[in-house]
Amino acid sequence: MDESPLLNVADVVIGSYVNGPGKRIVIWVQGCTIRCKGCFNPTLQPHVIKNLVNPGTFAAEIVKLCQDTNCEGITLTGGEPFQQSNALGLFLKVIKGNNLSVVCFSGYTSDKLLNSTNLNVKSLLKNMDILIAGPFQKDINYPNRTWFDDPDKIVVFLTDVYNNDDTFSHNNVEYIIEGEDVHFSGFVDEIDSKIKIVFQK
Ligand code: SF4
Secondary structure, three states, rough: OOOOOOOOEEEEEEEEEOOOOOEEEEEEEOOOOOOOOOOHHHHHHHOOEEEEEOOOHHHHHHHHHHHHHHHOOEEEEEEOOOHHHHHHHHHHHHHHOOOOOOEEEEOHHHHHHHHHOOOHHHHHHHHEEEEEEEEEEEEOOOOOOOOEEOOOOEEEEOOOOHHHHHHOOOOOEEEEEOOOEEEEOOOOOOOHHHHHHHHHH
């Protein structure tokens, strides 16, 4: 019997350029109890079942997708990835085993994560290249924020795969069209929010 924990995934987007260096596959996990002031993704807070996947099988699919679409790695976001650390640990072992890079957003502070004695948290960090950590605070008015330039977040390079030279990009938001679906990603400002409503209609 397979007793591996399952990973609860809300969404996946292929070919994002605003969630870390280069072209990436972005995975949104479902569920977060942090409750940041002005949460960026409130629909991803409830720990309700969205898509329960086997971490190993899902990782193999993501590796193939990365290879087929020339994505250099994945970005984990949510929801809160560290609240599924057991399943994500299994997932990331396969991802890193295939030499793909890993970026992770978290609402926990970098101090809390980097000083954690929890073995699952340590194992996750060991398989990440960039940690972007800190709670989101909507009352900080900071236009044009990007994944590497956000006053709410601290960017930690955990390996030498990337460094500050990889933090160039002028884009902070993107719309990816897949069939009839339009995915919005990045830092959606007031104008982007209006465009988003039009697309959703
Ligand atoms: S960590 Fe993300 S999903 Fe969780 S409350 Fe903060 S902004 Fe929302």
